[in-house]
Amino acid sequence: MKRLTPYLLALPSWMWLAIFLVVPMAAMASVSLQTGNAIDGFAMTFSVSNYTDALSRYSTQLVRSLIYGGAATLAMLAIGYPVAYFIAFKAGSRKSMYLFLLLLPFFVSFVLRTISWGFLLADDGILFGTLKGWGLLPAGFHVLATGFAVIAGLTYNWLPFMILPIYVALERVDPRVVEAAQDLYASRIATFRRVVLPLSLPGVFAGVLMTFVPATADPVNAQVLGGTSNTMIGNIIQTTYLTNLQYPTASALSFTLMAVLLVGIFIYARALGTENVLEAAAR
Amino acid sequence: MNHQHDPALVRGMTQPRTRREALRIAGFSAAGLAMAACGVQGQKKEPPKTDAVQDFWAKQTKHGKVVFANWPEYMPENQAPLKQFQKETGISYQYKEVIQENAEFFGKADPVLRAGQSLGYDIVVMTNGIQLQHMIELGYCVPLDHAKLPNFAANAGAAYKNRSYDPGNTYTMPYASGVTGIAINTKYVKDKITSVQALFDPKYKGRVGMMADSQEIANFGMFALGITPEKSTEADWKKAGEKLKAQRDADIVRKYYDQSYIDAVSKGDVWLSMAWSGDVFQRQLAGEPVDFVVPAEGGTIWTDNMLIPKGAANPLDALMLMDFLYKPVVAAELDEFIQYITPVPAAREILRTKAAKATGEGKESLEQMVNSPLMFPSEADYAKLHSYVKLTTAQEQVFNSIFQSITQA
Numbered sequence: 267m268k269r270l271t272p273y274l275l276a277l278p279s280w281m282w283l284a285i286f287l288v289v290p291m292a293a294m295a296s297v298s299l300q301t302g303n304a305i306d307g308f309a310m311t312f313s314v315s316n317y318t319d320a321l322s323r324y325s326t327q328l329v330r331s332l333i334y335g336g337a338a339t340l341a342m343l344a345i346g347y348p349v350a351y352f353i354a355f356k357a358g359s360r361k362s363m364y365l366f367l368l369l370l371p372f373f374v375s376f377v378l379r380t381i382s383w384g385f386l387l388a389d390d391g392i393l394f395g396t397l398k399g400w401g402l403l404p405a406g407f408h409v410l411a412t413g414f415a416v417i418a419g420l421t422y423n424w425l426p427f428m429i430l431p432i433y434v435a436l437e438r439v440d441p442r443v444v445e446a447a448q449d450l451y452a453s454r455i456a457t458f459r460r461v462v463l464p465l466s467l468p469g470v471f472a473g474v475l476m477t478f479v480p481a482t483a484d485p486v487n488a489q490v491l492g493g494t495s496n497t498m499i500g501n502i503i504q505t506t507y508l509t510n511l512q513y514p515t516a517s518a519l520s521f522t523l524m525a526v527l528l529v530g531i532f533i534y535a536r537a538l539g540t541e542n543v544l545e546a547a548a549r
Numbered sequence: 550m551n552h553q554h555d556p557a558l559v560r561g562m563t564q565p566r567t568r569r570e571a572l573r574i575a576g577f578s579a580a581g582l583a584m585a586a587c588g589v590q591g592q593k594k595e596p597p598k599t600d601a602v603q604d605f606w607a608k609q610t611k612h613g614k615v616v617f618a619n620w621p622e623y624m625p626e627n628q629a630p631l632k633q634f635q636k637e638t639g640i641s642y643q644y645k646e647v648i649q650e651n652a653e654f655f656g657k658a659d660p661v662l663r664a665g666q667s668l669g670y671d672i673v674v675m676t677n678g679i680q681l682q683h684m685i686e687l688g689y690c691v692p693l694d695h696a697k698l699p700n701f702a703a704n705a706g707a708a709y710k711n712r713s714y715d716p717g718n719t720y721t722m723p724y725a726s727g728v729t730g731i732a733i734n735t736k737y738v739k740d741k742i743t744s745v746q747a748l749f750d751p752k753y754k755g756r757v758g759m760m761a762d763s764q765e766i767a768n769f770g771m772f773a774l775g776i777t778p779e780k781s782t783e784a785d786w787k788k789a790g791e792k793l794k795a796q797r798d799a800d801i802v803r804k805y806y807d808q809s810y811i812d813a814v815s816k817g818d819v820w821l822s823m824a825w826s827g828d829v830f831q832r833q834l835a836g837e838p839v840d841f842v843v844p845a846e847g848g849t850i851w852t853d854n855m856l857i858p859k860g861a862a863n864p865l866d867a868l869m870l871m872d873f874l875y876k877p878v879v880a881a882e883l884d885e886f887i888q889y890i891t892p893v894p895a896a897r898e899i900l901r902t903k904a905a906k907a908t909g910e911g912k913e914s915l916e917q918m919v920n921s922p923l924m925f926p927s928e929a930d931y932a933k934l935h936s937y938v939k940l941t942t943a944q945e946q947v948f949n950s951i952f953q954s955i956t957q958a
Contacts, residue, residue, distance in 0.1 A: 304659065305686055305942045326958070384809075388816045406755070410818060411804045493804045494797050497957045505957060508656030509763075510949050511683075 298517035308514060316518040324502050324519060331499040332526065334413065335482030338420035339428075342477050343470070345421070346428035350469070353429075354436035365433075368426050380419055380490045384410060387491075411493030419487035424480060428473040435469025436462070471538055479527055499523055606694040606865075614641050615866040618670035620853070621646040622831070623725075625886040630879045631870075638873070640866045648674060650807065652762075655680035658858070662689045667860035671867035674724050677714045677852050678764055678937055679945055681721070684856065690720035691857040697868050698722075700875035709892035712852065713936070721854035722871050725827075725883075726890040728923055728934060729765055729849035732814045732824030736838040745772045745844035747821055749796050758813055758822030759793070761805035763952040764937045765849065766793060769823055770952075772846040778935045783947060790951040797955055805956040815839055826923045827889040834888075834914060841923065843933060850934035852892075885915070890924055897925050 298316055302308035321328070353364045371379060386393060389408045397403045409415050439462055447457040485500030492498075499519065506516035617631070624631070624644060631642050647670075648654045654675070658668055675681045684690050695702065701722060709723045733742055737756070740747075748757050748769065760766050768778045770789030781789075796802055803819050811828045813819045815837045829841035855871050857864050873879060880893035881900050897919060904915035922930045940948055 303942050303946070305683065381809075384812075385816075388818055390817045408755075408818070489807075490809075494800075494802050495958055502957060505652075505953065509652035510946070510953075511656065511659065512946070 294517045294520060297513050298521055300514045302514075304511035304513075313514070316514045317522060320515050320518045321522060324499065327497050327499045327502050328523065328526065330496070331482050331523075332530070334417050334420060334488075334496075334498060335478055337417045338424070338481045339474055339478040341417065341421040342425050342428040343474065346425055346473065347432055347466075347470070350429045350432035350436055354433050354439075368429060372426070376423060377486055377490075380423065380486055383415075383419060383422070384490055387415065410491060411496075413492070413496050415491040416487050416496050416498070419491045420481040420484060423484075423487065424477040427476040427480075431472035431476065432466060432469040435466040435472075439465045467538065471535075474534070475531065478530075482527060483523060602692045602694065605691070606697070609865040611640070611865050611869070612863040613639060613866070614643070615671045615863050615870050616643045616645065616669065617867075617870065618645050618647050618668075618673045619724075620648050620674060623674070623853075623887055625882070630874065630883050633879065634870055634873045638869060640869065642870070645670070651676050651678060651680040655683060658689070659683075659687075662687070662859055665860070667862060668858050669862075670858060671861040671863045672855050672871060673858055674853050674855055677712065677854065679940060681854065681856075682714060682939075684858075685715065685720055689859050691859060691861065691864055692719050693722070693857070693868065693871075697865075698872045698875075700872045704875045704877055704880070704893045704895055706892055706894045708931070709852070712854075713939070715854070721856045722875075723892040724853045724855050724874070725887060726850055726852040726892065728826040728843055728890075728926075729760075729768070729823060729851065730826060730841055730843040732811070732822050732829045733840045733842065734814050734817055734820045734838060735840050737817060737820040742821065742842055743845050745769060745846045747844075748823070749773060749792070749801065751799060751801060753821055754799070754801050755803050756820040757796075757801050758804060758806050758810045758819035759796075759802050759956075760810065760823045761807055761956045763949050763956070765823060766805070766956060767948065767952050768849045768935065768937060769793075772844060772848075772935075775846065777847075778849070778938050781938050783944070786948055786951050790955060793952070793955050797958070827887055830888040830921075830923070843923070843930075845933075847933055847935050850890075850931070850936060853889075884924065885918065888918065888924060890926065894925075 296310065297308070299310060299312050299314070300308040301311045301313045301316070349368075353361060353368075357364050385391060387409050388394070389410065390398065394403060394407065394409070398405060398407070409418075443461055443465070444457060447461045452460065482498075483500045485498060485504050488496050488498040488501055503516050503519050503523070506512050506519065623646070628644060631644055635641055654673075658673075661668055675684065695718070701718075705723070709726075710718060712718070712721075712723070715721045731742060731745070731748065738753075747753070748759070759769070767786060767789055770793045771778050771781055771785060773792055774785075774788055776785045776789065804813070806813060806822065810819070810822045810824060811832060814822050814824065814829075815832055824841060826841055829839050832839045833841075855874075857867050857871075861867060874883065875893055877893055877895035877899055880891050881896035881903075884891040884893075884896050885900060885903075900915055901919045904912055904919055907915055918924050926934070938948075
């Protein structure tokens with residue numbers, strides 16, 4: 267009995283994983299190998315061609331999604347790290363207010379916020395209409411319906427998920443470590459590069475994971491802010507499921523996306539040295 | 550079929566999730582499991598036997614409540630027609646603006662109905678087209694008892710009593726029809742637009758909106774080539790696809806829109822767009838610089854239909870409400886607000902009388918409605934309007950892939 271105890275104690279988490287991860291995944295894996303249509307029904311045929319067909323038809327959108335997701339993640343990192351750094355080290359007593367402001371947009375639904383950007387960035391809207399009126403922009407200038415708008419939308423929507431983990435990591439940096447570096451005549455840049463940055467890497471790692479995956483799979487920004495050639499893989503999966511009712515193709519696409527993301531994350535984790543990162547995170 | 554996202558979207562996002570919805574989600578996962586185990590059963594149904602239909606309706610009683618699921622902005626704000634119904638019959642109603650798109654609605658309803666569960670709605674409104682065809686084929690609609698539909702029999706226009714997609718109105722009754730044509734932002738476009746070719750004119754590069762819906766965009770591609778959609782074949786769809794691809798490759802199209810096209814037109818993001826008639830009228834009345842034309846080559850006519858989904862809790866109450874909307878006075882009141890084509894021709898006289906009594910601005914807009922060929926089309930107008938091509942399941946996949954490769958590139 268004693269030997270079984272740890273396993274029994276872990277049972278709830280195994281159950282959780284089984285119900286919310288293994289069962290749905292198995293269901294999806296099974297559907298992805300079936301053929302048929304919604305009217306006559308689908309039958310299991312172990313049809314691997316669902317994958318090859320989907321991949322050859324939608325590789326453009328898949329690659330585009332990875333590029334957009336990656337670009338948005340880099341933009342978030344570039345904006346998010348300084349913000350997190352500022353809140354952690356320079357904000358003083360206003361820290362909690364800044365954190366609250368950071369989370370404030372979440373009180374409004376994500377889709378509504380994206381649609382609002384559509385209004386703000388309209389060709390003759392508040393911003394560009396005014397600038398065009400002053401002659402600062404050519405009349406044909408537009409941001410909406412471009413890839414830039416989609417990447418900007420992705421960046422905006424997931425930015426807090428990048429900032430918060432980095433903030434948490436920076437917050438835990440012991441000020442005495444920084445002082446010690448300075449006592450040893452490290453310049454401010456050297457202190458940051460050799461002390462603060464390495465200590466904040468677990469936050470960066472978590473932030474990138476929390477933003478790259480959803481940004482790559484997101485269908486909303488491409489639909490609301492994109493144009494004729496900004497369709498992302500999320501849009502394709504949505505259409506395949508809901509409009510075309512081709513559940514096998516949609517499942518195959520979802521699995522492919524997941525696999526690609528997992529491989530990407532694995533490479534990234536190896537490059538950043540997960541062991542160090544996880545060790546630091548576990549501290 | 551109205552397509553402005555704001556009000557309903559806000560509502561949908563602010564409404565608390567109910568227990569019923571939780572159950573529905575449970576239904577989804579159950580359906581998922583069933584799928585995984587052994588493939589999904591086909592459910593194609595034969596037409597219902599008359600006896601069975603009569604038996605079903607003979608057993609139904611009035612429950613005193615009805616849940617109506619409809620599109621946004623498809624009912625006057627004060628819900629006067631529904632209130633009148635409640636007053637006359639004692640049946641209380643719940644009106645929900647939950648349908649934004651046929652494909653999406655069907656995509657969500659299908660697993661629930663497939664699992665034999667109820668959607669929680671007694672009446673739903675769907676446009677004629679692929680999804681409505683699926684609803685009927687899969688046996689998701691309750692066949693109607695025409696003995697209980699006196700107003701429909703007396704007042705529905707002849708054209709609305711026998712629609713090609715549902716002969717004899719076995720399952721559906723039209724709610725309203727509309728026309729897909731071209732919306733113009735008159736602030737930017739000074740030329741007189743009469744032809745569908747304007748949508749392909751390089752002069753409007755980057756300023757043209759097309760619809761993302763395969764059936765809608767296909768029809769416009771075919772109009773541009775002089776093909777009659779109802780008679781079109783796979784070869785025609787490919788030709789239309791090439792025409793639309795050339796239009797996209799020349800950067801003429803700004804975007805393939807869902808219902809958000811109307812905001813884009815009124816903001817000036819696009820100057821010309823495929824559009825639904827009623828949307829444009831509502832914006833016109835609000836004073837926005839928009840105009841609507843049916844291209845000389847043809848426009849698309851579609852019909853939104855009321856139906857009772859399988860498993861509805863209150864079918865008799867639903868049938869009574871559907872019939873009530875066919876009273877000319879009620880139809881007139883409804884149409885005055887929604888400004889699409891009513892299936893009750895007698896509504897025109899009622900609006901005309903009302904216009905004669907009204908004064909000022911109200912009179913003007915009423916007169917405009919009565920004389921609008923897009924609310925009360927003449928025979929000649931109808932001749933210009935075409936429906937969607939009817940597709941088999943196999944054709945549907947070919948059709949979708951041709952046009953989605955353009956709209957979702």
